Amino acid sequence: MKMSLMPFWLMAHAVRVSALNPQLSALCSRSGLFPASSNGGTIMTAPALFAHRVADIQAHEAYLFEQVGVDPYALMKQAGQAVFERLTECWPHAKRVLIAVGPGQNGGDGLVIAAEALKKGMSVHLISYKSPIVFTKAAAKAHVELKEIAYEHNQPQAAEIISDLESLTPLLAQADVLVDAVFGIGLDRPFEGAAYRFFDHLNQCLATQNIPVLAVDLPSGLHADSGAVNPGTLTAEQTVSFLGLKPGLLTGAGRACSGVITLAELGYPLSYSEQAISVLNTPQARPPKPVSAHKGSFGTVVVLAGNRGMSGAARLAGEAALRTGAGKVIVATHPSHAASLNLTRPELMVYPVADSKDVLRLLGHADALVVGPGLGRDRWTNDVWRSLRHFDGPVVVDADGLSRLGTRSLQNNPAVITPHPGEAAGMLDCSIAEIEDNRLQSALELSARYFCTAVLKGAGSLIASDKQLNICARGTPALATAGSGDVLSGVIGALLAAGIEPHQAAVQGVVLHAVAGEICAQQQGEWGVLAADLFGPLGQLVNQRTVGPESRLRV
Template sequence: MDLDDFEALYTAAQTRALDSCAINDHQIPGITLMSRAAEAAFDCLIGTWAQPECVQVLCGTGNNGGDGYLVADLAHKRGIKTTVLQLGDADKIGGDALLAREQALANGVEVIPFDDAAVLPIGVVVDALLGTGLGGDVRGDYAEAIAEINAAGTPVLAVDIPSGLCADTGRVLGTAVRADLTVTFIGLKRGLFALQAPDYTGELQFAGLGVPAQVYRQVPADCFRLQLEPLLDAMPPRPATAHKGLYGTVLVIGGDYGMAGAAALAAEAALRCGAGLVRVATRPQHVAALVARTPEIMPVGVESGADLQPLLDSADTLVVGPGLGQSPWSEYLLQAALASGKPMVLDADGLNLLAAGKVQPRPRMIVTPHPGEAARLLGVSTAEVQADRFAATSALQQKLGGVVVLKGNGSLIASEKEMLLSDYGNPGMASGGMGDVLSGVIGALLAQGQEPLAAAALGVCLHGAAADIAAEEGMRGLVATDLMPWLRELLG
């Protein structure tokens, strides 16, 4: 997989390093970068809202506030009625931000302390309060200002990042501005694509500010935002002589009493994503129902690990966990699957059995937990996982090895050396069976010869993109089987 095909994502510290490198190593003055940031933000403001009735810019005391002062200066020069509401002690403003403030004041921009004014429900509001340096929850006047911005009901442009949103995790730090448009600079912040961020960023625009490519080589990224097209391009076309033996046999292991549907979904997804053959090892009572639903699937009733062995011998890839349950039967099958050494996607109850210590992990598995399963595997709370999904994904990978997929808003895929993010998908996917489909998709890609990281990356993007197409008819009521035709169409 060529990471150059994907957008680099940066932490706040890495973005500051990019900024510092541009200033110190490439002699781009900080005020020049600040001016370029203001111009980019103002161009987006005008491009989106033309000539608004007025512009209200809320500025903090740091460089984010400096950007805001220069946006205000540009709006004032454009003839738009412009007011800056200053938060924090203006005497503490220094460096380039002070230069920006002095320029705006010299050009006649009206500046009012926040304590003496209020955010009016007119025009466009520009959020230049806090930027990426926020270390704890928003408090005091800043929290009050954010509340006023959100209550005003006017369009909001956030400069670099909505104030109160963590640039590293996408977590809301107490409260955050709900922007309609966010213009971010120099480096894409990884928190803009994770967890709660999509509810706060609105439309996202990026401006590189003319930073030389050498800067990005000097400060390498360690996380990348995936795009579906390069991943699909890496799938080889099928030759005219193709036959099912070329595309692998997937064995889905699961479907304990009352949970046959999960195994059926995983198996059907594997078929729709190009596996040559798909077998299901399940409870004997479920065989007839599985055949009736999808006759192309070959289900076999198994009662023990010994019954499973012939199926394991003939499989290229295993998908273990959909509807597996946590009974002794479940444990026997999982133990046998792990002992086979076959490439494996482990999901659902397979993960719960692993977390409970019933089995031991083995290298080169692909595990696909949701946050609750990840919490059980790490021995922490779900809230702790969600507070920093990047750290949780890294911790899981270090603990289990192989490839980890942490599902959720901004799904993360990690190997020992790579961290990838997929922001495909939508809230309509919050329904039962979606994870079972994903495990089948990844299993099919493994069976067709994809390396584990590539299979996981393509599988997650494909799954989310299919859901995005299906959701065009409405998110409420979206179900896992709605993805099947779109999975096939996307793969081509």
């Protein structure tokens, strides 16, 4: 593994990254992280944000300890102090802290937190699935220091570990905060035996008691690379991640159990590596319109969508493209509702299409094509789908269109596909559970198999193409509503029509869509948000009238 020795804190102040690291500059430009300057270079106005796999984090730690000479115990103390600082920020009135520890170095972080809590006059108890624990390496030093501090503060029991399940229940009932410092990034197997019973008992107690959980580095049982979780993994309100973000915190089930994530780099942030995964956290506005521009300057999107009874899908995709800045949108739809589809949105140009010949006449106007929303799976679908073999322009394929793709259907098109996990499972001939257990690899496989940019939707949407991989850290369950995916396809279609290459169009579109959902949830709550509610926030975001709510990432 090759790692740049140039740390990101040296590049955080509007420097031209191409002068410092051409490889990083190219990745940022391709991924849509930073806009290109007028002379073609890439200007970096804020540090890039990346997630790092376990192998990279462990290699970084080894480099710090073996090459730089960092003392492991000193780094452990920094980590524990960072977590305790976050604890007091979030729960300033906490007096009773319960800390779950394991036998590894993550448990050592918990021991440091316990010592810090004792210094502040808090009541502390250590719990675990086993006792006694013989700590090793830096954790052993942390345990010795904890014993000394506990004795000084007349709480000798604070250094003793309680593993009896019956004793845990009253301790949980009295606790103000539960700190999860049992397992770290090294865990890659299911809970078994005593550990399984321990976490099962904790979850049963937490189900009836309102006790917040603070996770140390990541919730115990979360796979740091994939986002898969063990049954019994605790759901944290706050997580403090050390040195670098882990992809498992940001996508799939891992996102649901991580809460608000604070990145504590401890003075030694990870440098860029080829395996790093760019994290999308900020929506990118459209550039100002040139004074001399006309509607043709911003591209024409053709939306092929809306079988009988599904005109809403076509309408949503079409209006989303307009709201994102397309100069013109043509909706090619089923003849049964073509006459009425644009009654309340006259800006849409709607044409009835009966077969592929009708579609081909419209595709001549297309700078980008969106196909699939509400397309159905009947004879009409077959007839209009045939037209696509004659179109080699940029295309977004969503919904019903995905089921019609062959593995080489898109190899001649600049293309984006946008499956949800169920659709992805069908495309990769596997189960939904297999998709969700390894979302990163699934996104990469979709891209490779179908020769395109793949957006794997869901919590922590992923964008993959040519081994490039992005994770969207934004979004909300409010987006889990009918038509939301149709809106996303229209957003990406508008960006493609503007001449933006597929990966960058997908990156920008996914973040715009995610943050628009957050704005809706902030304004009206997560329940009852309609797909059409996204249009107002989309307009605000593309015009930089807002950047949306605060992110769940604190970096």
